[in-house]
Amino acid sequence: MTPFSEDELKAKVQDGYIVESPEEMTEGYKKALIVQLTVQADTELMSAPSYWRAARYAPSTNTQVSAHAIIQDELAHANIAYRLLEDLGESKEHLVYGRQPHEFKHPYGFDQPLDNWAELVVATGFFDRAGITLLTDVHENTSYGPLKRALVKIGMEETFHLRHGEVWMKRLAAAGGDARDMVQRAVDWMFPMTIEWFGLPDGMKRHSGQLDYRLKGLTNDQLRQVWMASTVPLCESIGIDVPAHYDDGRGEFVLDYPFPCRYDATEKRWFFGEGEISWDDVFARWKARGPMNEVYVESIQRSRGDVGRWLAGQAA
Numbered sequence: 001m002t003p004f005s006e007d008e009l010k011a012k013v014q015d016g017y018i019v020e021s022p023e024e025m026t027e028g029y030k031k032a033l034i035v036q037l038t039v040q041a042d043t044e045l046m047s048a049p050s051y052w053r054a055a056r057y058a059p060s061t062n063t064q065v066s067a068h069a070i071i072q073d074e075l076a077h078a079n080i081a082y083r084l085l086e087d088l089g090e091s092k093e094h095l096v097y098g099r100q101p102h103e104f105k106h107p108y109g110f111d112q113p114l115d116n117w118a119e120l121v122v123a124t125g126f127f128d129r130a131g132i133t134l135l136t137d138v139h140e141n142t143s144y145g146p147l148k149r150a151l152v153k154i155g156m157e158e159t160f161h162l163r164h165g166e167v168w169m170k171r172l173a174a175a176g177g178d179a180r181d182m183v184q185r186a187v188d189w190m191f192p193m194t195i196e197w198f199g200l201p202d203g204m205k206r207h208s209g210q211l212d213y214r215l216k217g218l219t220n221d222q223l224r225q226v227w228m229a230s231t232v233p234l235c236e237s238i239g240i241d242v243p244a245h246y247d248d249g250r251g252e253f254v255l256d257y258p259f260p261c262r263y264d265a266t267e268k269r270w271f272f273g274e275g276e277i278s279w280d281d282v283f284a285r286w287k288a289r290g291p292m293n294e295v296y297v298e299s300i301q302r303s304r305g306d307v308g309r310w311l312a313g314q315a316a
Ligand SMILES: [Fe+2]
Pocket: 044, 073, 074, 077, 131, 158
């Protein structure tokens, strides 16, 4: 029996109270925390096959090993988040191995193929920056003590991933020619995809309880601004175009394209010219999942499959 009512717990956490165990949680708090941790864990987990598939395009042994170090970190981050879910009564075994691909809660960006080295480094520059933006906010504001402490290690490692991405974006852009063009092409599809990742605009946001329970501190639009405040100047400084700019009058970053808009995953292309679409259309695209969803999930889950059959396949 929880010692607090929903309203009491909301008031306490807004006042700085830190929750340490499930016994202190209300049903609403626990449910909101499980949703948040599942998204976090699944995002970390699915970044691994996405990056692993792209690491083969590394230009040298040492750079490939750096990419693999990032992937190892991501698997460890996933393990931490699933382990925290076990404290809340969830089964890690089921979450990793027992779900269908479409049941995972990671963002649409990690359902996409990364087809060259430039796409991998823009992914670590953009997607890991999104991860840091979201998790830094959680670290600073969460009322759940075990998660707050776990995020210290995760944050330090994410900083390495981000540096890797940004250093390589600069290096490829400075090289000019095809290398620069590949970065631009990657940015063209990954910039709007990361913008979309932060979800519904604040004016349309459905109430999730994450702010009330102090599981996060910033709203979706605030998080989008934090992400753009790093990403837009970075791209501008290396001569890469992005469809957003800082508006002095408004004192914030603004998008130069209709948001949200249609995306073709096969062509990796946004249709700015068609104008704004509805968020229901976006949710339908997310729900249908992207082209690599089943491949990535299967690549993780196969380690629980029949090893004998796998060995026989190798010998054939
Ligand atoms: Fe991570």
